[in-house]
Amino acid sequence: MANVLVLLLPPSVLRKIICFLLFMSLADTQNTVVFQPSYVTANGPAVSALLLGNTSEMSLNLRIVSPSNTTGSIDSPSCEDEATHWTLTREQIDETAVRVHLRLDKSLRLCGDNDSDTDCCPKPLCVLETIRVSACVDGTQRASLLIQAKIHALLFPENMGNGNETAFPNNTYQSLGSCPCDLTFRACDVRCCCDKDCSNEDLKLFASNCLLGPFGGQVSLAPDYQCSVQSAENAPDWFPFLCVNSPPENNPFLGLFYRGDTIMPASGPSFQSSVLSAPVPISIYTQGSPIFRMDDQYFTIPQKVLGSCVNGAPVAFLKNFRVGCVTLLRSCPTESPLKTLPSDLSVTVKNVQGGDAVVSVTDEVVVDLSHFISNAVMFLSKDVRLVCENVTLALDYTFYWTGSGITNITLRRTVGTVTLNNTVELTTRYSAVFLNGDFMRETNSGNPGYQDGRPVIGGNMDTPDNDGGSIQRTSINLWKPEGDGSCSSAAKNTVLFGYNSTSGCLLPVSRHNVTQCNLLREAVTFLQAALIPATYVAKSGNPDALTTADWVNISFVTLNSSAAMEDTESSCSGIPSHQHIRVWSLATGAVDGSPQREIVALQVSYVLSSWSLVCGGGDVSPCLDPMESQLFPVTSSVTFTDNPVNTGPPKTRFQINFTEYDCDRNDVCWPELAFPITKYYTGEPYSQSLAKGLILVFFFIAASLLGTPWKQIRQAWSCAAL
Template sequence: MAHVVDLFFPPSISPQVSCVLLLISLAHTQNIVVFQPSYLTATGPMVTALLLGNTSDISLSLRTVFPSNTTGSIGSPSCVAEVTQWVLTREQVGKTAVQVQLRLDKSLRLCGENETDTDCCPKPLCVLETLQVSACVGGIPQASLLIQAKIHALLVPANVGSDNKTVIPNQVYQPLGSCPCDLTYKACDVRCCCDKDCSIEDLKLFVSHCLPGPFGGQVSPASDYQCSVQSSDDSPDWFPFLCVNSPPENNPYLGLFYQGDTITSKPGPSFQRPVLSAPVPVNVYIQGSPIFTLNDQYFTIPQEVLGRCVNSAPVAFLKNFKVKCVTLLRSCPTGSPLQTLPTDLRIKVKNGQGGDVVVDVIDEVAINLSQFISSTDAVASSDERLECENVTLALDYKFYWKGNGITSVTLTHTVGTITLSSSVALTTRYSAVFLNGEFMGEPDSGNPGYQVGRPVIAGILDTLDNNTGSIQRTSINLWKPVSDGFCSTAEKKPVLFGENSTSGCLLPVSRQNLTQCNLLRETVSSLQAALITATYVAKSGNPDPLTMTDWVNISFVTLNSAMEDTTSSCYGIPSHQHVHVWSLITGMVDGIPQRDIRALQVSYSLSTWALDCGGGDVSPCVDPVETQLFPITSSVTFTDILINTGPPKTRFQINFTEYDCSRNDVCWPELAFPITKYYTGEPYSQSLAKGLILVFFFITASILGTQWRQIQQAWNCAAL
């Protein structure tokens, strides 16, 4: 089984930041700021550090410093900024943390001969300086960061990626030249020391790692069997009787080192992108075929392709998807898909049956933008704010289909007004579902048994008008912390069969909340209950919603707490929810084990919540509205039910163990091992046939051997 563990740290903070949480708390308590780390060595064009503590009124300054010739010290920090070749930026990553980033505003390309461009490196050691970043409050430095920058130039040819390409001629008539590893036109090939395009600086990088042998431009050494190789001192015994006299040119690489003619390269890209043919509309839609508009173009919706969002991706018939795309806005969008008029969305789509349908657009205005705006910059003045109206926040398509055609298409277009200060991270959502009538086709998790990695299918009993019960599909979920990791913004992820997992979120609790323990318990219980709303779980991966025998009841277990609440703590908080699934292998289909779920139990572990005022932070215990973070977790465990499928033991095997090979050093049934059932090296019929042949040879050897002749002589003497 696979094991998956989700940590509670928000994805915007790296694991290194989590290691310095103690420093954040200490800096916040003492109202100071510190850089972490306080000294860096930069070998690339970008440097990142963290400023921890009370960063509300902090300003940053950057300057170039020089060590003293006598003491070697840098000197005290200064709040006077200087003009450098570095760009200093800052980003708030928490209430008490600021990410400071320095980016070199200069090209690392090595200057050519007689080049007048100043945006290049005159020497291979391009940057060698010491920088000091000072964090100041009111012109007084509070903390400093020293950066030793030692950056070399990038030895990349100026014409790399040109449109020229090398044409290798037919070697039958025009063999390669004396440098077979020279594959790139007018560019230095790495480790190809015979390449005439490599400069002296390039060769220094790999002069000790040149390509060996003839393909690297080096004549292959003579073989050991050559008569000219071995000397008379260390020659083997067979030398010189079996050595070979052959000229060095007579080798398998004959022809590689002859001077051949060259062909002038023609302008053109090395890797030409093939011209895509025009889309060919289909007569009827089948699963997976693209949907076309009335003018025979692909019907496109922003989707995720190879981990990146593509604004114009074709929509496939009967393929549901739901994606999120994050865009950093620095100005109001003007083009599709973030700025789209409803008239542009009401397009005609071919229905796959010779007609067309028009997309019905429903406009909605989002008031709460918290689920769409994940992060913003520091608050700016009212004059610097810019309001962007009617920005597309979500596009939710519903395709209604029947047979091999589309009956109708509806689109819910969600827009909102975005306020920009300098930049905003906007998360837009796009989805498409195909509904057969009013029901969406649900994918199965196996056929028939569950497959590892597929979602566990759960359900809720839905009583129809004719009193026949039907199961409405749903899922069993775990916590999926995102953004800041709080339970209020956390999402849910489905439980995947065969994968043990643990995840959780954080709930802020104040001293005032701990005085209302019943309300706190109800709040946590409602958060945990929202993960599992189902009452049934499917036995197999393709259950029938109308067959109750395909479903199993979910059992819920809650531990009772005998403790009593106090004024500063609450007992019996269901902070951990555990899902235990028992599965059983019921058979094999094409060599794949088929697993069914036999039971599913949901249990809650109770814990005691009390404020922790240790470590010098006593504000939560003094201020009734100051909060501390408490974890709410969920987990799932899968257990295989083992069944002994072997034949039952007989009374003789139970009472008498003399012939039991598993409990005795001497195993009489294995005396004739090759011809018994214990031998599994080959089929029983073959081992039996070979065993009988050996017995036949043994009898024949006995008859024709010395003993048989002695018996025959004794018989003849007795007869006389």
Template sequence: MANVVNILFVDISVLMFISLAHTQNNLVFQPSYIIVNGPRATSLLLGNTSDISLNLRTVSPSNTTGNIASPSCVSEATQWVLTKEQVGKTAIQVQLRLDKSLRLCGENETDTDCCPNPLCVLETLQVSACVGGTPQASLLIQAKIHALLVSANTGFGNKTVIPNQVYQPLGSCPCDLTLRACDVRCCCDKDCSIEDLKLFASHCLPGPFGGQVSPAPDYQCSVQSSENSPDWFPFLCVNSPPENNPYLGLFYQGNTITSKPGPSFQMPVLSAPQPVNIYIQGSPILTTNDQYFTIPQKVLGQCVNNAPVAFLKNFKVECVTLLRSCPTGSPLLTRPTDLRTRVKNGQGGDVVVDVTDEVAIDSSQFISSTDAFSDEGLVCENVTLALDYKVYWKGNGITSITLTRTVGTITLNSSVALTTRYSAVFLNGDVMGEPNSGNPGYQEGRPVIAGIVDTLDNNTGSVQRTSVNLWKPVSDGLCSTAEMKPVLFGENSTSGCLLPVSQQNLTQCNLLRETVASLQAALITATLVAKSGNPDPLTMTDWVNIGFVTQNSTAMEDSKSSCQGVPSHQHIHVWSLITGMVEGIPQREIQALQVSYSLSPWTLECGGGDVSPCVDPMVTQLFPITSSVTFTDIPINTGPPKTRFQINFTEYDCDKNDVCWPELAFPITKYYKGEPYSQSLAKGLILAFFFIAASILGTPWRQIRQVWK
């Protein structure tokens, strides 16, 4: 059985080590006679292989002598392809390949590229090596090849994929594993011809896997034997073919369920951003080639050169770069052609960034190293110092983008700390789009919105937005380099900066107090604060006046080295109130905001061995200037105030008396929670009915009726 279905592909390669003197003048095939059972045959031609031609023909034994005809240099057309390859100076590899499919032809098939019979090829081939038309050596090949019962290209591509039975029902022939080919011993395979089935008809795979019905039912006459069969069995058993069996097999045959991809714990592959039809607040702005429109920004405190720009998100950042040589790439060295990016406008079109250049005459404001002011050194021209974008928008689209690029010349002596500025502002017409801090109530962590009445537009009386700020010290902590940070709703905070003061400054206390007051006043330039997180700039009822309280200093005289009543601390007190609930979230509004100042004396300290501030009028000491904010929630009044009767007369108050008359009928009141109120009321009424009935039918009423009669 195995000899019938086994397919053998033989590649015969014989390497012979023959002396060079022997092979220089003689030609010989090694081996010179080959018997093949597959579609390939290989041999080596050894000797002087220069000017050699190979010829292939089909030969047959003589009917009289039985010998093969002598070699010939005339080629014939065969179903084999002859190729040769030089493998050395005195060796040629000769290979024959069958140019025909070994697939067995089906019934009524007209394709000629198949085998009509199981014995597909039976012939003898002769390869002659000729020099100048004279044969020098010959190779005989006897080919006896049977047709393949499986597909010619064996591999994963021709295997039938058995699907998951939960999602797709399995076929009626589970052993049919090869597509469009006969599977050995699979008697239910529709690809097997009658001749194929005759080869393994008596060796079919048993059970459901082989397509046979199993097991046989107990009522079959062939199942019960004479040893264990009951007495009545010969009269009641059934003779039925095996196919007529109620056994349905072990495979799921239900409806098909559409499979859904499960969760994956692998790292997702980042793809290119998908284009959007319109822009919404926070969505990234895209270029025409579906890439992010980027501007240098700060991410987690670090400057990132290629950070995406979000729609309607304003920002202004400063990045510090230590330069030791002239910049050679973006963003410190840019060209207008590179900045004229084509951006999608969100309405199906695009806009081009309009670039305008400005030259900074004085570059010192961008440089924090004194080495750069030297006249000698490396000169770097056209260094980008600032990029300021203005994005004009309307609805869900962008109408235009303008860029102001500030460039300047920097002289490098050794190294320079260069501070560059990058900003993007979204303008609706000429009005800057400001983000809200809630809808409508304030959200914790969002900036408190302040405002100033626009005096230039007296007709509308609109409010221009601004912010309430605290100190944000950086680097050395001095007030001259300190920045401002907005007050965030619901977050109490305290911050400050340091002001250097000398003995000479303390001799001019009025000027010192005015200087500190101006520094503190710069934190809050607004006069109004918004009640809610989304105020209307044209509705004055959405705004509350900011109260300023200045504490009068006590009448104390200023001395030589001290000043009294310096407004060194600024305190912001915010009162908020919960005005309602939206989807279970409390909505908080600002009811009042008050700014107060604490006055303190400033005196030089010359203790600890350091007396220079008190001796040298130019030596300075650092004095703190602080600012803080406190948020207070106004408690909600949950009920109306008590009346005078409720306050004065407490004999009916169950919480203050041992005897509580209102609880006499407690089971039928709404305060009783032991059972539903309707049930307790019904039971109470029933008890009252029985009490009245007993009273009417009792002794007093009976005596009254007797007297009446």
């Protein structure tokens, strides 16, 4: 009937009643404080629960409750505190949540027979009680938590040893393996009734299920061949003539006899992190020894150890390194090494020569962060935009040394402003270079010839206001892909002498770029030209900047811009996608048996290709969306050609295959037997030497026919004919 009356009310009145009920429910919810969960069964000495709601002025009280003798119900709620064996602590998580911790302040050890310590459990069921935690405001309980604690005593072995010593008895006539099922040291093994670590309470749990045979008792079961085992009912036909009489103690499970003594167990391997010993200062720096600060601590720079970056890695004396560490940046850094101050980096280092060396810091601000930041890897939010200023991007140290000490240290700190609108990968670079002397010197690639694996030295003419000019060194590079492999994040690798190599990067090209082929060709040409900013290349590994004879012009093969480009709506031709560097070298001599090579020419050429968008395979978005891009390779390579010193006539196939007849590599030369009639004889014209040679051959044949051997042959033939 009540439901019918409500439905008969006007709609406007019904809406007001519903809004009033919702307002009262919301007001009551804001003042509600509850425990989650509100009832807990505890089997251990620690309990945790959450108190949710407005807990700003809330106090927590603890007391033990018990059922009433008359009604049997639990005592009425109360905010009075009571002394218990439980310790109550609270941890504020946020404004509307508090974590409540309860820990039993009582030993769970089972009391012994003659134990005078009262802090133990008289019975195996040590704790059986109900605890109430009350949340009160001004003496009024707002929420309560009931904890039913049912905790048993911990059973420890009766003969637990102390320390690391294990005492063995005199086992001359007693086996060390008398209980083979005792596998766990200082712990009771389940169903092992001979385990001395098992207490009486433990044995009661599995006394009826002990392991049988030698793995469950003091003595193994007697085998079938024992005379005491067989009986008249089941005795075989060979019994008792072939049975064995032996005491039951003689069994293969006795183990080895050992005269007992106290043994100190050797320390085994540990998987815990070892504690590093304090640094030991040294009095002299040697190659590889750590560098120390004035406070006798290691001088550290972030380095890579076993493939991972370590911020506190000590710097080794005379050990150059250059590393890059990748950090997933989600927020602005606040600590070293990404956030540093010049005062923190300007430390004092021992020079082991009775003085010190202070790190001199100079800052370099970069705007283009393409070499340090890769593309986003995780999307956060469109509204998230953080501007991180003065982020440390690179730390480049230069150590100047003389003898066994350090004379000066300079640091170039590279900083920049990083804008975060999503999570990015920040690549920071750290390097250390040791230079002998007190000033910066140019690093050579040989003395005088190039050494394999050293950088090829490039240069540009620097013409000052006066008449003279010098050549400033620069590098000749190849692509070095990093991060996602795109050309925007790629670095550069210096061309190393004698090492042929090929590398490249990926350039995203969209439909909008393809419609402007001239701009695309110019962009790729600019990328390739940035690899070789030099116009000269050094002939030798130690060129003189003021001597132009030590340098060779680099030959650039110009692109044919007058040729007709067959461009379409979705493709562009004539793209200089591949840049090839060809280096010609020549061995000009030797120093101490080592050949000295010079660069005689260097040519840079390009391979033109056509780029067209591929829209097959069901993916037509690159051809429809003008901003959808595809990746195209931009590559570079270098080839070294070594010209031989002696350019004589090529060897014949006979000289290559039959080296035993080669007069240049053998003491006995059979072809020289007819040397006067060969073309290599130059003492007189070839026609005359040939005629004289034929005359000699004629005389040799005539002498052979008219000589003694043929005369005897004719006489023997005449006698046979008669």
